[in-house]
Amino acid sequence: MTLKELLSPVKALKTLSFATESLILTWKEIASLFGLNQDIYTNPLHKPLAKPVTAILIGAGHRGNIYADYAFIRPDEVKMVGIADPNAVRNGRFARKHDLPAENRFYNWEDVFKREKFADAVIIATPDNLHFEPCIKALEMGYDVLLEKPAAPTEEQCRIILETAKRTGRIVSVCHVLRYSPYFRQLKQILEAKTIGEIISVQHLEPIEYVHMTHSYVRGNWRNSKTTSPIILAKSCHDTDILRWLINEPAQHVQCFGGLSWFKAANAPEGSTERCIDGCAVEGECPFSALQIYYRDKKRLYVFDLPDDTRKWNKIILRNLKKTNYGKCVYRMDNDQPDHLTVNMQFDKNITASFSMEAFTSYEGRCTRIMGTKGDIVGNMETYTVTDFKTGRETSWSLKTDYHGGGDHRLMQDWVQAVGHQNAQILSSTIDVSVESHLMAFAAEKSRLNKTIEPVILGV
Ligand SMILES: NC(=O)c1ccc[n+]([C@@H]2O[C@H](COP(=O)([O-])OP(=O)(O)OC[C@H]3O[C@@H](n4cnc5c(N)ncnc54)[C@H](O)[C@@H]3O)[C@@H](O)[C@H]2O)c1
Structure with missing residues (x-):
């Protein structure tokens, strides 16, 4: 190697990588090494907006406030102009924070739509069973929508949302925030560039962590599938979405086992x-x-x-x-959500994926292994390692040394840009794609309950 080559950053990195077992690099360095785009976030379709998008928040709880806070970061892009929440404390806090007039404060989502349309869009961050009706009402009145996941608790309702969005020509973005994490963004680029060749199969684990499980799915609002939505949808539609997105092929069949073993x-x-x-x-x-x-x-x-x-x-x-x-005691609730389940999926091109959702873990953070024809990837959301079969070279990344968080606000930015420019293609996930990931989850739940292998049937 010449001195000039040694001084070239990419050559130097390659040399270093061969010399060490596994080198932790920043994304910039990995992108340079694999010949990928260094910028994982810039969307060329993003353009300055003539005026901020105006939005009403429906459901001022944990998630709703996170999205609405984007108005403080980019007041030129979005302005919150209304609130609906029956919780007086949250309603008041939100109204003060965003300086809302009394006439734009509502205590039920229905009252928002009794007024003439007074904003460009609504953000729906109510409990799972209160997504469908406000979403349909908003679309029919000409609002664009940011819709918390799951879009709706039943397959039929998800299909109606898709149909209504298409018929009204309005934008609906479902909050698949994982797509905006630096980890999954990078994996997506690495896979798209075929750095590990063709994908053959994927193993994906979602460790819920025992405190999170008891908080949300045993004691909390998502404990009963009949009043909210099945956990495979409520918790794991993020995972069906991520698998569909990374594999980039439609799922054909799913099979699921699992149930509630302990919290009864x-x-x-x-x-x-x-x-x-x-x-x-x-x-x-x-x-x-x-x-x-x-x-x-x-x-x-x-x-x-x-x-x-x-x-x-x-x-x-x-x-x-x-x-x-x-x-309350975790053994004395009216919960029915499985505390473990495992799903096998078959995608087009005979790509297979296995997915496990586990309550009994001491840790959170999805773990993914992707097996390709030229190499593999092993990751856990904080780190990943790409190994090349031919050279044995291992290239690793770590969140600790290369932090670019803020997925929720990046999702908000995409949505605001899509609404402001009336271009749904700006979104990472259009409503068609989001509904597809939900259909995978519904098929898995059907399989679990009926002990069958279920097809994933797309279309409105
Ligand atoms: N994208 C993600 O990663 C993610 C993470 C957690 C939760 N979620 C989803 O976000 C949604 C909200 O979850 P959260 O944790 O913010 O819940 P939350 O309970 O903190 O907030 C929900 C809010 O909706 C309000 N609400 C209830 N009934 C209402 C009505 N009739 N009209 C208007 N508002 C009403 C409640 O008072 C509450 O303030 C859920 O569907 C949940 O599944 C998504």
């Missing part, structure tokens, strides 16, 4: 009580104790709408543990 009455320990604060004899040793999670560890407290003054927190937390589902 039969497993309640002797001496346990209705609530963890009722003098439960095993509270001290129970990993799912509400006292431990909320009171001692102060985890996932956003559900309690706590005031800024932290001195008041303990009293309010205890009051909530006495009154709300978050204080």
Whole structure:
């Protein structure tokens, strides 16, 4: 190698990579090494907007506020002009934050649509079972929509949303935020460039983590599939979307096994009580104790709408543990969501994928292995390693050394640009593609319940 070659960044990287077992590089360096675009986010279709898009938030909870906060980062792109939420604390906080007039504050989504259209778009971040009706109403009234996932809890409703979006010509963007994470963005580019050749198969794991599981799917709002949506949709439509996106072929068939094994009455320990604060004899040793999670560890407290003054927190937390589902014993809920399931999928070109969703893990963060004809990728959202079969060269990336977070706001930016320019192609995922990933989830649930192999039938 000449001195000039040695000084060339790419050549130098290649040399270094051969010399070491696995070198951790930044995305810029990896892109340079594999001849990829260094910029994973710039969308050439993004252009300055003549005026900010105006939007109404329906559901000012955890997710709704995250999206609406984008208005503070890019006031030239979006302005929040209305709010609907029955929770007076959230409604008031949001109205103050965004300086909303009284006439633009509503306590139910339905009232927004009793007024003449007064904004360009609505953001729907209500509970799962309150997505469909406001979405259809908004589309019929000419609003564009940012719709939290899942689009709707039933297959029929998802198909109606797709049909209504097409008929009205309006934009609907479903919040597939994982697509905007630097990790999945980079994997997508690496796969598109065929750096590991043709994809043969994928293994994908979604470790929910036991506290998250009990918080959301045993005690919380998503605990019962009949009142919200099946967990394969509620939690894992992100994963069916990511698999479809990375593999870039439609799924043909799915098969699913799994169920609720642990969080049920039969497993309640002797001496346990209705609530963890009722003098439960095993509270001290129970990993799912509400006292431990909320009171001692102060985890996932956003559900309690706590005031800024932290001195008041303990009293309010205890009051909530006495009154709300978050204080109840995990073995005494009306939950029915599976705590483990595994799905086999067959895509076009005979590409196969296996997906597992697991409640009983101490960690979160999806883990993915992608097997290609020239190499493979092993990743866990914080790091990934690409290995080339021929050379044995391993190239790794780590979030810790190359952080570019902010997926939620990047999604918001795409949506605002799509609405502002009335161009759905700006979106990473159009409504057709989003509905496809939901259909994969519905087919998996059907398979789980009926012990069948189910086709994924696309189309309106
Ligand atoms: N994209 C993601 O990664 C992601 C992550 C978590 C949750 N979600 C989804 O986002 C949605 C919201 O979840 P969240 O965690 O923000 O829940 P949340 O409970 O914090 O917020 C929901 C809000 O909707 C309000 N609401 C209830 N009924 C209403 C009505 N009739 N009219 C108007 N508002 C009403 C509630 O008062 C609440 O403030 C859910 O569908 C959830 O599945 C998506």
